[in-house]
């Protein structure tokens with residue numbers, strides 16, 4: 001019944017990583033946006049709503065894996081589960097139009113893949129719960145939340161990727177620092193997605209082996 005220590009560490013690290021990225025959006029001022037706002041119509045409202053629901057998905061997602069809530073308070077688990085699913089759908093769908101504002105193909109394709117995988121894994125988890133297929137529900141929800149955490153891992157990976165860029169460029173910065181950051185931001189989602197995918201599937205295989 002006791003929650004693993006590593007779980008609490010993951011919560012603290014994730015919230016610690018995401019808070020500084022979310023804070024500039026809380027005063028609802030496009031001038032504080034970390035990404036360039038190129039249209040003064042729907043881009044910023046879409047981004048803001050995406051971020052707010054993504055935060056809800058992150059927080060409720062973490063709570064869904066707290067053993068005490070899941071086992072002792074199934075009603076709360078079901079309620080939070082609905083909030084998680086709704087937040088992923090809203091946030092994931094809003095990410096789609098945001099992709100059209102991106103100029104780089106590698107980056108936009110990464111976000112497109114991430115959005116689709118986020119929506120599909122969550123939908124599969126939701127459908128399995130509604131149909132009462134609980135083992136399947138658990139596996140898909142582990143996948144879904146692992147994809148939610150790409151937002152964290154992609155940001156955490158940035159220092160490693162910046163260093164790799166520097167090393168792979170022969171210990172030099174041919175296009176300067178700005179180009180290094182830009183090129184790294186074009187691939188960090190891909191690397192985060194791949195890393196999380198491998199970790200999630202590894203956890204699932206380990207769990208299945210353990211249960212046999």
Ligand code: HEM
Pocket residue numbers: 018021022033034035050051054055057058092095096098099101102111114115118147148149150151
């Ligand atoms: C996992 C699925 C997710 C997808 C597909 C996604 C998609 C996007 C997209 C397309 C943008 C615009 C990026 C740009 O134009 O450069 C964005 C920005 C943002 N997203 Fe998400 N997102 C996801 C998860 C999350 C989560 C879980 C959070 C956590 C709270 C989050 C927080 C943010 C923030 C803060 C920004 C603004 C960019 C920044 O300041 O770094 N996203 N997201």
